[in-house]
Amino acid sequence: MNKISLEKIHEELNPFFEPVGVAVIGASLNPEKVGYGLVKGLKEGGVFSRPGLKGFSGGIYPVNPKVQEILGIKCFPSILQVEERVDLAIIAVPSKFVPQVIRECAQKKVRGAIIISAGFSEAGSEGKKLQEEFLKVAEEANIRIVGPNCLGILYPPNNLNASFGLTLPYTGKIAFISQSGALADSVIDWSVKEKYGFSALISYGNKSDLDVPHFLAWAALDRNTQSICVYTEGLNDGRLFLEIAREVTLRKPVVAIKAGKSTVGTRAVSSHTGSLAGAYAVYQGAFKQSGIIPANSLRDMFDISKGLALMPPLKGDRIAIVTNGGGAGVLCADALEEEGLVLPAPAKEMIERIDDSGLMHPAWSRNNPFDIVGDATAERYKIVLEEAMRSELYDGVIVIQTLQTMTDTVKDAEIVVECFRKYNKPVVTSFMRGQFAEEGIKVLENNGIPNYDDVQEAARVMGALGKYGKYLRERAEQ
Amino acid sequence: MKEKIREIIGKAREEGRNFLLEMEAEEIFKLYQIPVPETVLVEKEENLVSSGEKLGFPLVMKIVSPQVIHKTDVGGVKVGIKSKEDLLSAYKSMIGEVQDKVSGAEIKGVLLQKMAPSGGREVVLGGLKDPTFGPVVMFGLGGIWVEVLKDVSFRVAPINETEAREMVDEIKGKKILEGVRGEKPVDFVSLCETIANFSRMVYDFPEFKEVDANPVFLYSDSLLCVDARIILE
Numbered sequence: 001m002n003k004i005s006l007e008k009i010h011e012e013l014n015p016f017f018e019p020v021g022v023a024v025i026g027a028s029l030n031p032e033k034v035g036y037g038l039v040k041g042l043k044e045g046g047v048f049s050r051p052g053l054k055g056f057s058g059g060i061y062p063v064n065p066k067v068q069e070i071l072g073i074k075c076f077p078s079i080l081q082v083e084e085r086v087d088l089a090i091i092a093v094p095s096k097f098v099p100q101v102i103r104e105c106a107q108k109k110v111r112g113a114i115i116i117s118a119g120f121s122e123a124g125s126e127g128k129k130l131q132e133e134f135l136k137v138a139e140e141a142n143i144r145i146v147g148p149n150c151l152g153i154l155y156p157p158n159n160l161n162a163s164f165g166l167t168l169p170y171t172g173k174i175a176f177i178s179q180s181g182a183l184a185d186s187v188i189d190w191s192v193k194e195k196y197g198f199s200a201l202i203s204y205g206n207k208s209d210l211d212v213p214h215f216l217a218w219a220a221l222d223r224n225t226q227s228i229c230v231y232t233e234g235l236n237d238g239r240l241f242l243e244i245a246r247e248v249t250l251r252k253p254v255v256a257i258k259a260g261k262s263t264v265g266t267r268a269v270s271s272h273t274g275s276l277a278g279a280y281a282v283y284q285g286a287f288k289q290s291g292i293i294p295a296n297s298l299r300d301m302f303d304i305s306k307g308l309a310l311m312p313p314l315k316g317d318r319i320a321i322v323t324n325g326g327g328a329g330v331l332c333a334d335a336l337e338e339e340g341l342v343l344p345a346p347a348k349e350m351i352e353r354i355d356d357s358g359l360m361h362p363a364w365s366r367n368n369p370f371d372i373v374g375d376a377t378a379e380r381y382k383i384v385l386e387e388a389m390r391s392e393l394y395d396g397v398i399v400i401q402t403l404q405t406m407t408d409t410v411k412d413a414e415i416v417v418e419c420f421r422k423y424n425k426p427v428v429t430s431f432m433r434g435q436f437a438e439e440g441i442k443v444l445e446n447n448g449i450p451n452y453d454d455v456q457e458a459a460r461v462m463g464a465l466g467k468y469g470k471y472l473r474e475r476a477e478q
Numbered sequence: 479m480k481e482k483i484r485e486i487i488g489k490a491r492e493e494g495r496n497f498l499l500e501m502e503a504e505e506i507f508k509l510y511q512i513p514v515p516e517t518v519l520v521e522k523e524e525n526l527v528s529s530g531e532k533l534g535f536p537l538v539m540k541i542v543s544p545q546v547i548h549k550t551d552v553g554g555v556k557v558g559i560k561s562k563e564d565l566l567s568a569y570k571s572m573i574g575e576v577q578d579k580v581s582g583a584e585i586k587g588v589l590l591q592k593m594a595p596s597g598g599r600e601v602v603l604g605g606l607k608d609p610t611f612g613p614v615v616m617f618g619l620g621g622i623w624v625e626v627l628k629d630v631s632f633r634v635a636p637i638n639e640t641e642a643r644e645m646v647d648e649i650k651g652k653k654i655l656e657g658v659r660g661e662k663p664v665d666f667v668s669l670c671e672t673i674a675n676f677s678r679m680v681y682d683f684p685e686f687k688e689v690d691a692n693p694v695f696l697y698s699d700s701l702l703c704v705d706a707r708i709i710l711e
Contacts, residue, residue, distance in 0.1 A: 234610065235610055236610075237610075238608065238610035238611030238612065238634065239611065239612060239634075242611070242634055279608065279609075279610065281630070281631075281632045282608045282610070282611055282614050282632045282634070283610075284632070285614070285631060285632035285633040285634065285645070286611055286633075286634050288633075288644065288648075289633050289634060289637065289641055289644075474640055478638070478640070
């Protein structure tokens, strides 16, 4: 096999994310039709609005021979009537018309097509034939295809909603590649509420042409993406996936979840190896050997992606916990151990320096977890956190804050931010969320510190930073 | 090396077999540096005792017949043969039982193998074809661990020793290999080399539909694969 070039794939996929002009073929005036939502999504950013939502600033060309104008935009009888350059087409016409539409796209020198329509390989032999037909045309004309049977692509940094997804999510650093479109829609809804940002959201459906490996390659070189997460139900070409994923993870962290565990989990097993092979277990192995962090749930995947996007990977496995709550510290320590991380005791001199500050409660733990006691002020957090961050003994720090009457949550957060900037060592926080802790959490979130409501989630994310760091070190040695 | 293996595969196909005889599979394992016990094929009864004595007791005897793939099920395996007398009687009863249970079985002889030392910890290696990823390799602890607890890990073949080590570290029963109640740890270096070699073999020969090394006995300074099985596409 030829050496895969991420650059080449990125270049080929660019029209899906930074097109000059976008045509919507099958545009509609009827708000109940996908063809309406597509035009509205392009023009305004989404059917559902949110603060700061903007539409696409490039050319938008609805195509429908029966309509003059949609949402104030001129409508064309055919893509061939558009004079301006069109490099992306979004297609939402009945499946039987798709091959003809792709032929016209070829004539118009379109470079990418998103086929929203269903009724292809998933719908029996007739659909399969249609799929083969349009693929042949596309291949000859060098048109890359996303879908069919998908939601489409959303690229918030460019205000591009080339999908019938509800709305553009807030701009963030995480690219989400999802086989399922419906799932992507719910993720958008959730993300807007949580203000969890995405650099890109890709729903790729039937993967007739472009599949996870291609989107991984694109995201690896996308300047707005810091980490990548993948939801897949199955890949077309496992070897291609492995090859590209191994290149991608050298550049950016990837987290993935594979659906379909239970069919394997419940399968009767004998010592016969054949019956032990479950796609799920093989996928888990493939993820690990390409440096991808396997996630347990969607929530887990987004938690980990956030941490990996914001923090550098761990250089070792030694973690310090700084906490003002004993119970939370122990729970976190338990979870860290499960992640394969260790909590070395502090050096004697470190304890002495902290004691000498004269600010500590006499009953502070003098051990790791650094339990600085419930009445801890921001000054106490500062002394201990500084020590843990600058110490050669620790590769990463988890800061836990339980809200007490004397807690200054904003000041605590500012100390974490300051310390991270000073030492650039991975920090994950668990300022446990609630009505009154919110202010401090905002400070963390606005300053790029990954915070988690639950200490176990924080430990899980630290574990992922550890796994990714270990993988990178091993690859560097090979 | 690959030529030699292709010859073995060719011969099996000529004979209309979709599996390799154990001695053929063992030969392939050996070519990939996967340790197998010292083995002698005994085709004539008169050579039985001299071959056995040359290997040294205790011995294992296995039937060699193109019609028999699951040897244990038809009385085709006898372990713990400690003497010349044991050997002769085991031979008689084995030939009788196999002929009884597999009508028309063509018996080419028996394999004599030096019995693996006791005290080994049992693991399983498997190679198979995944529809998405192609050749993959599986590792797990033997017996109840693999059958009941499904405590296994997979990788897409081929893998190197570092990746093999991760595969080993991943299983829940790993502590058993590290040694419990004062036991010494198993030879992890040999184990990881063997897994890597096994994965290369599985990858190099797409003709192999399934490969089993089950069980493999692990010792503190070595390992031994005592049963090799290869099924062809």
